[in-house]
Amino acid sequence: xxxxxxxxxxxxxxxxxxxxxxxxxxxxxxxxxxxxxxxxxxxxxxxxxxxxxxxxxxxxxxxxxxxxxxxxxxxxxxxxxxxxxxxxxxxxxxxxxxxxxxxxxxxxxxxxxxxxxxxxxxxxxxxxxxxxxxxxxxxxxxxxxxxxxxxxxxxxxxxxxxxxxxxxxxxxxxxxxxxxxxxxxxxxxxxxxxxxxxxxxxxxxxxxxxxxxxxxxxxxxxxxxxxxxxxxxxxxxxxxxxxxxxxx
Amino acid sequence: xxxxxxxxxxxxxxxxxxxxxxxxxxxxxxxxxxxxxxxxxxxxxxxxxxxxxxxxxxxxxxxxxxxxxxxxxxxxxxxxxxxxxxxxxxxxxxxxxxxxxxxxxxxxxxxxxxxxxxxxxxxxxxxxxxxxxxxxxxxxxxxxxxxxxxxxxxxxxxxxxxxxxxxxxxxxxxxxxxxxxxxxxxxxxxxxxxxxxxxxxxxxxxxxxxxxxxxxxxxxxxxxxxxxxxxxxxxxxxxxxxxxxxxxxxxxxxxxxxxxxxxxxxxxxxxxxxxxxxxxxxxxxxxxxxxxxxxxxxxxxxxxxxxxxxxxxxxxxxxxxxxxxxxxxxxxxxxxxxxxxxxxxxxxxxxxxxxxxxxxxxxxxxxxxxxxxxxxxxxxxxxxxxxxxxxxxxxxxxxxxxxx
Amino acid sequence: xxxxxxxxxxxxxxxxxxxxxxxxxxxxxxxxxxxxxxxxxxxxxxxxxxxxxxxxxxxxxxxxxxxxxxxxxxxxxxxxxxxxxxxxxxxxxxxxxxxxxxxxxxxxxxxxxxxxxxxxxxxxxxxxxxxxxxxxxxxxxxxxxxxxxxxxxxxxxxxxxxxxxxxxxxxxxxxxxxxxxxxxxxxxxxxxxxxxxxxxxxxxxxxxxxxxxxxxxxxxxxxxxxxxxxxxxxxxxxxxxxxxxxxxxxxxxxxxxxxxxxxxxxxxxxxxxxxxxxxxxxxx
Numbered sequence: 027x028x029x030x031x032x033x034x035x036x037x038x039x040x041x042x043x044x045x046x047x048x049x050x051x052x053x054x055x056x057x058x059x060x061x062x063x064x065x066x067x068x069x070x071x072x073x074x075x076x077x078x079x080x081x082x083x084x085x086x087x088x089x090x091x092x093x094x095x096x097x098x099x100x101x102x103x104x105x106x107x108x109x110x111x112x113x114x115x116x117x118x119x120x121x122x123x124x125x126x127x128x129x130x131x132x133x134x135x136x137x138x139x140x141x142x143x144x145x146x147x148x149x150x151x152x153x154x155x156x157x158x159x160x161x162x163x164x165x166x167x168x169x170x171x172x173x174x175x176x177x178x179x180x181x182x183x184x185x186x187x188x189x190x191x192x193x194x195x196x197x198x199x200x201x202x203x204x205x206x207x208x209x210x211x212x213x214x215x216x217x218x219x220x221x222x223x224x225x226x227x228x229x230x231x232x233x234x235x236x237x238x239x240x241x242x243x244x245x246x247x248x249x250x251x252x253x254x255x256x257x258x259x260x261x262x263x264x265x266x267x268x269x270x271x272x273x274x
Numbered sequence: 275x276x277x278x279x280x281x282x283x284x285x286x287x288x289x290x291x292x293x294x295x296x297x298x299x300x301x302x303x304x305x306x307x308x309x310x311x312x313x314x315x316x317x318x319x320x321x322x323x324x325x326x327x328x329x330x331x332x333x334x335x336x337x338x339x340x341x342x343x344x345x346x347x348x349x350x351x352x353x354x355x356x357x358x359x360x361x362x363x364x365x366x367x368x369x370x371x372x373x374x375x376x377x378x379x380x381x382x383x384x385x386x387x388x389x390x391x392x393x394x395x396x397x398x399x400x401x402x403x404x405x406x407x408x409x410x411x412x413x414x415x416x417x418x419x420x421x422x423x424x425x426x427x428x429x430x431x432x433x434x435x436x437x438x439x440x441x442x443x444x445x446x447x448x449x450x451x452x453x454x455x456x457x458x459x460x461x462x463x464x465x466x467x468x469x470x471x472x473x474x475x476x477x478x479x480x481x482x483x484x485x486x487x488x489x490x491x492x493x494x495x496x497x498x499x500x501x502x503x504x505x506x507x508x509x510x511x512x513x514x515x516x517x518x519x520x521x522x523x524x525x526x527x528x529x530x531x532x533x534x535x536x537x538x539x540x541x542x543x544x545x546x547x548x549x550x551x552x553x554x555x556x557x558x559x560x561x562x563x564x565x566x567x568x569x570x571x572x573x574x575x576x577x578x579x580x581x582x583x584x585x586x587x588x589x590x591x592x593x594x595x596x597x598x599x600x601x602x603x604x605x606x607x608x609x610x611x612x613x614x615x616x617x618x619x620x621x622x623x624x625x626x627x628x629x630x631x632x633x634x635x636x637x638x639x640x641x642x643x644x645x646x647x648x649x650x651x652x653x654x655x656x657x658x659x660x661x662x663x664x665x666x667x668x669x670x671x672x673x674x675x676x677x678x
Numbered sequence: 679x680x681x682x683x684x685x686x687x688x689x690x691x692x693x694x695x696x697x698x699x700x701x702x703x704x705x706x707x708x709x710x711x712x713x714x715x716x717x718x719x720x721x722x723x724x725x726x727x728x729x730x731x732x733x734x735x736x737x738x739x740x741x742x743x744x745x746x747x748x749x750x751x752x753x754x755x756x757x758x759x760x761x762x763x764x765x766x767x768x769x770x771x772x773x774x775x776x777x778x779x780x781x782x783x784x785x786x787x788x789x790x791x792x793x794x795x796x797x798x799x800x801x802x803x804x805x806x807x808x809x810x811x812x813x814x815x816x817x818x819x820x821x822x823x824x825x826x827x828x829x830x831x832x833x834x835x836x837x838x839x840x841x842x843x844x845x846x847x848x849x850x851x852x853x854x855x856x857x858x859x860x861x862x863x864x865x866x867x868x869x870x871x872x873x874x875x876x877x878x879x880x881x882x883x884x885x886x887x888x889x890x891x892x893x894x895x896x897x898x899x900x901x902x903x904x905x906x907x908x909x910x911x912x913x914x915x916x917x918x919x920x921x922x923x924x925x926x927x928x929x930x931x932x933x934x935x936x937x938x939x940x941x942x943x944x945x946x947x948x949x950x951x952x953x954x955x956x957x958x959x960x961x962x
Contacts, residue, residue, distance in 0.1 A: 074567055081486070108569030118560035121583055131568035134578060136681065180564065187568055283853045287768070293757050294764030294774075297827065298781040300820050304788065307799040475695035483689060484696070492696060494949055499703050501874075501941045503881025504790075505910040506934050509917045510706050513927075540702055547699070573685035594787075601789025603884040604910075608918060628791040628884070635795070635888050640803055652795040656788060663787040667780065 027052050028073055028191065028221070033087035035068060037080065042068045044245045045087075050238070052190075055213060055222045057232035057253065060242035061268070066225045069242070070193050073223065074110040075103050091191070108135060111184035115196040117176035119168035119183075124160050127168045127179055131187035146186055153219075154182035155212050174205020181212065185220075192216065194224040198231065210235050229269060233257050241265045308656055311649035315433065318643035320425040321445045326413060327423040328406045330398055335359045337424035340432060343446035346405060354403060367397065367406040387412065395420050407445040428643065433650065439614040439625075441634060441644045449647040451654065453616045457624035460617050461531050461606060462599040465538035469595060472539070473546030474588065480547070481554040482576055500544035508608030511537040516609055523621055529611030531624040537605045542595040549594055553587020553670075554580055590670040597662035601655060603628035627651050707938060714935030717928045723936075726896035731916055732925035736933055741898055742811075742906030743880050746890065749815025749902070750822060750879050755872055757819075758826025765827075766834040767856050786824035791884040793821045798888040812902040814890025821885055822875045829871025833864040866955035870948045877944030881937060883910040909937050 028050040035043035043065045050056045058066035071077045072089055075096065088095050096106050108131075119127050128147040137143055147164075151157040156178045160171070168179055177197060184192055194213070198206040213222060213235045226232050232239050233253060240250040241264075249256065249265045260266045320340045321327060327343065329335060335357050338346070345351040346364055355361040372381070372394060382389040395414035398404055405423070414420045428449060436450015480492055515536055520528030557580045565575040581588070611623025612633060625633075631648050638644040721735055728734035761778075769775045797817030807813040837860050845855040861868075883891075891911035899906050913933040916926040 076563060076567060079563070079566070104566075104569040104571050106569075107567055112563075112567035114560055114564060114567075116560060118558070118564045120561060120564070120579055130565070130578070131570070134565070134568065134570035134574045134681075183564070184568065283851060286853060290760050290764040290768060293760035294769060294778055296757050296761050297785045297823060298778060300823065301781055301785055303800060304792065304796045307796055307804070308792070311795075311799050472695050472698065475692045476699050479692040479696045483692060488696075492700065494945065495700055495703050497949075498707075498942065498945055499699070501877055501881075501945055502706065503883070503910050503937055503941065505881070505883045505914050506710065506937055507706070509913055509930060509934050510709060512917055514709060540706075543699060543702075571681055571685045573688050574681060576688075597787055601787075601791070603789065603791040604914060608914070628789055631791050631795060632884055632887055635798070649795055649799070652792050655792050659787045659789060659792075660784060663780075663784045667783065 027092055028223070029090045029093075030072070031088040031090070033069075033072065033085065033089060035065075035072065035077070035085050036083060038082045042245050043072075046247045047087075048240060048247060048250050050221060050223060052221050053217060053219070054237040055217050055224065055235055057236035057239045058223070058225045058242060059227070059229055059232050059239060059268075060248075062227065064242040065245040066240075066242045067195055070195055070223060070225050073191065073193055074107045074112055076112065078103065108187050109189055110191045110193060111187065111189035112193040113177070113181050113184055113195065113197045116200045117173055117180050119171075119176050119179055122168060123165045124168050124171070124179060125164040128183050128186050131183060135187060147182075150182040150186040151179075153185050153216065154178045155208065155215075156182055172205070174201045174208060177201060177205065177209060178212065181209075185216075189220065191221045191223070194222065196225055196227060199227065206231070229257075241268065243268070304656065308649055308653050311646055312653040313650070315428055315449070315643060315646035315650050316430060318428050318646060320428055320447075321407070322447075323642075324410055325407060325445060326410050327425055327445060328394075328398055328408060328414065328420055329423055330402045330404055331417075331419050331421045332402045333359055333421075335423065337426065340425075340428070340446040340448060341436075341438070343425065344438075344440070344443055344448055347407070347445060360403075362403040365401050365404045367401070367404050369406075369408050369412075372397065391415060428647075433647070437616055439630070441638070441647060447644060447647075449643070449650075451627075451651065453614055454625060454627050454630050454651065455654070457531065457610075457614075457617050458600055458626040458628075460620070461534040461538060461610065461624060461626055462596055464532065464535035464620060465542055465599045466592065466596050468535060468539035469542045469546055470592060473543050473591070473595070474550055476543075477547050477550035477554060477588075477591075478576060478581075481551045482572070482580065496544050496547055499540070500548075504541065504602060504604040505608075507537050507541055508605035511605055511609035525621055527611060527623065529609055529623050530621045531610060531617060532620040534606045534610035534624070534626070535620070537609055538599045538602055541602060541605060542599050545598050546591045546595040549591035550584070550588045553584035553591065556587065557583045586669050586672050590666040593662055593666045593669065597659055597666070600626075600662070601628060601659055603632050607632050627655055631655075707942075710931065710934045710938050713928075714931035714933075717932030718935060722932055727894065727929070730922065731894060731929065732922050733929075736909070736912060736929065736936065738896055738898060739907040739909045739912040739933070740936070742890075742892075742908045743910075745811050745899060745906055746814050746818055746886065746908060747876050747879050749811055750818035751872065751876065753816060753819035754822050754826050754875065758823050759830050759868060761823075762827045762830035762834060763856060763861075766831050767852065767860065782824045782827050785820075786828075789884075790821060790882055791887075793817055793885040794887050794889065796820075797885060802889055808903065809888070809890055809892075809905045810903045811890055811899060811906055814886045814906075814908075815902075817885045817889045818879050818882060821882065822879050825875050825878060826871055829874060830864070830868050833867030833871065834860060836867060837863045866951055870951045873944050873948045873951070877941045877948075880940050880944075881910055883908075883914055886911060909933060909940075913937065 031047050033043055033046045034041060046069065058070060060066050068077065077083055085097060089097055120130060125147055128150050129143050132143050132146060148157060151160060156175060159175060168176065171179060198209045210231065216222060224235065236253045239253045239256045241248045243264060249260060249262045257269060260269060335354065342351065342357060347366060351357065353361065353363055376393050380389065381387050381393060390412040391414045394408060394412065398406055398414060399419035416422060433449050433451060435452060436448060437452045438448040438450045439453050440448040480489055484492065511533060515533050516528035519530060519533045561579050561583055562575055565579045606626050607629035610625065610629065612625045612629055613623035614625045617624040631651050635648050638648055723735060723740065724737050725735035726738050727736065765775050765778050797813055801807045801813035801816050802809060841859050841863065842855055845859045886908055890905055891908050892905040893915055895905060895907050913930060917930045
């Protein structure tokens with residue numbers, strides 16, 4: 027479960043997020059939509075502290091995962107990131123073999139047991155619906171896969187370390203329609219075991235995969251409700267305008 | 275008017291095009307001149323031009339190699355039987371000796387030593403075991419008692435496999451580049467061994483850890499390190515490092531291969547740091563993020579993702595660093611002691627190829643075989659650096675498609 | 679070992695490495711400055727060496743180096759800039775440019791002593807210039823060409839494409855665009871390259887050993903066919919082969935300081951120029 031309380035976020039002097047409070051429940055899919063630059067990706071990256079990599083940022087308010095403030099003193103960022111997996115906009119496999127890509131997270135977390143790693147790699151690839159396509163070429167370079175396969179590999183990679191939450195930052199935006207469909211199907215399956223938060227610029231996608239949807243604009247959370255309600259009967263006029271296509 | 279301007283433009287554009295080729299032309303000229311002079315070496319006679327070696331006709335030895343000549347005249351080979359001749363002690367005869375054997379009148383000194391060839395022939399005829407090194411100008415007439423020994427020309431094998439570099443030895447100079455090549459490689463590789471961990475460490479520090487403020491301090495510092503003239507490095511090495519090495523390792527002399535490696539390591543650092551840092555900075559952000567997002571620490575991300583990803587750039591840095599070290603002249607010349615012998619340990623004087631050229635070209639007469647041999651050394655250097663450039667280019671082009 | 683500990687250990691080592699490299703630089707510069715500063719005086723800079731180079735100044739070497747810098751730049755700067763203009767503005771992106779770039783890289787990788795050999799064979803012997811400013815300048819000029827070309831190329835690259843299109847769209851020819859728009863904008867960076875080249879040329883020893891440098895020549899040159907003394911060669915000579923090495927040590931320190939000062943000033947000048955105009959181009 028993820029919860030934020032009155033979160034303000036700044037890049038230097040620029041306020042990227044304004045007073046955002048919301049709650050994402052266990053084993054649900056939450057989608058963030060909104061025009062580019064609205065802060066939805068920034069908000070997503072708060073949950074695994076990926077924004078920490080940018081110099082000169084600061085945060086006000088609270089950001090809780092399972093009731094614990096992840097920005098509190100003494101929180102180990104790498105432990106947090108083990109719990110909160112992430113899939114990026116563009117597939118970004120490492121220049122390693124397919125197997126090593128999935129095993130990476132296990133290895134950096136100190137796992138040495140070969141059998142366990144092999145088993146985990148297979149499970150993860152199966153969860154990511156990629157096992158059948160790659161089981162005969164696990165030692166081949168990950169770059170030999172197609173874009174859609176690479177993205178599912180990245181999902182498998184994220185799943186391998188058994189996170190409880192998976193963040194997806196426009197995971198299908200760089201893919202063709204068939205690959206996109208596969209990813210969406212996958213998200214649907216993953217919901218059973220993981221809490222998923224997905225940023226997308228594609229409203230149909232949000233409508234198809236998510237239980238709840240948050241609409242962001244200019245750093246504010248304009249509306250947050252059940253996806254069905256949001257797309258059929260939004261409360262705010264801005265949401266209505268965006269959904270019907272008056273904004274980019 | 276307009277037409278004139280058009281023509282002018284054409285002319286200027288033609289000039290630009292021509293100057294575009296200037297570096298290619300320069301390389302072509304360098305190749306042409308280097309190899310023209312250098313390859314002449316293999317047409318040069320083994321003994322100095324204008325001189326020849328003579329023996330008594332009764333001597334069955336027909337030809338002698340450069341090292342044999344050298345050892346004969348150094349009295350290391352003392353009997354003809356060592357050379358396939360009769361069991362007789364070799365009598366070495368040098369041109370000057372003739373003046374103690376005969377008076378000026380007997381040589382007809384007033385008449386441009388007209389009788390000198392005849393007298394020389396007498397000496398050779400009288401000594402069956404003699405070997406004489408004489409100027410051809412006064413050469414004795416070849417007859418039943420005097421014959422010229424074939425000494426041939428300098429061969430590639432003698433040059434590339436020879437273990438002695440004695441370019442001014444008489445009668446046969448020894449041009450064996452092996453000690454120089456080994457000296458160069460030894461000093462350079464040791465230098466890289468020292469510079470590599472240091473350079474990579476600093477490159478990692480600058481690309482991954484340092485704050486913008488520290489980078490702004492380190493970057494110009496490294497540029498400056500690259501800008502210091504090599505002769506200043508040499509001077510520093512001579513005054514500071516040489517005594518330091520001597521004291522630390524308790525040696526007789528501080529001018530050793532190791533001292534050269536130290537100074538070369540410092541000089542190769544900027545190349546290694548700059549190229550490796552560039553390569554690491556080019557690692558896509560997405561790669562780092564993917565690794566960090568899985569709970570890897572910064573250091574794990576660096577050595578498991580950043581370094582493998584930028585491996586081609588790092589290898590290019592190493593190759594370029596080696597290139598820099600191999601070609602460096604002045605600093606090495608000033609601190610390595612310049613003994614042209616086969617090196618055995620790091621703690622004795624050695625001589626590198628560039629240092630040999632710098633030290634000896636001033637004394638070699640233009641067109642002599644020594645001069646040509648030094649140009650041949652230049653050719654070797656040129657070929658090495660060409661290989662280095664091409665390798666570096668090829669490595670950094672080869673992207674990260676493979677990788678396991 | 680715990681992965682946190684190994685991280686802090688590794689980072690600590692790298693930090694130390696950074697400090698070591700900085701320390702080496704400070705050591706060398708400090709060594710030269712500390713020992714040389716007492717030697718530098720107006721007299722040192724303006725008189726010729728005396729007493730077998732154990733006393734007096736280094737004026738002829740300074741003048742000689744200035745001649746060589748000037749000579750090599752007259753040759754290399756226009757040629758290098760023109761070459762860079764050709765590859766950047768005219769030649770497109772095909773095989774020719776790639777070939778030229780490879781050649782330029784190769785030229786940059788050739789050791790300076792090989793340039794010395796080449797200069798001796800071509801300029802001194804074949805063309806018959808003898809040991810002279812002309813031969814030395816041409817040799818140094820070829821050596822520094824790749825640096826001029828590269829810095830100019832970088833300068834030209836930093837001019838946004840939109841300026842070129844804008845000018846061409848107004849009916850200007852390519853040459854006019856280059857001359858009136860591209861070159862003025864790239865100018866400060868091209869000058870930066872020139873300054874760096876001067877720093878490089880003034881410190882080179884190996885290429886001038888056999889093409890121009892004189893061991894001891896107290897009078898100043900009259901023509902480009904004269905030999906001259908030069909700072910780096912002078913330092914080499916008095917550090918290794920002088921009549922009385924101990925007695926000439928102070929002069930060696932002074933010469934080294936002058937050399938380092940030239941490089942330092944050139945680098946600082948280049949960095950300042952780059953920072954100053956770097957900002958201007960971005961906002962402009």
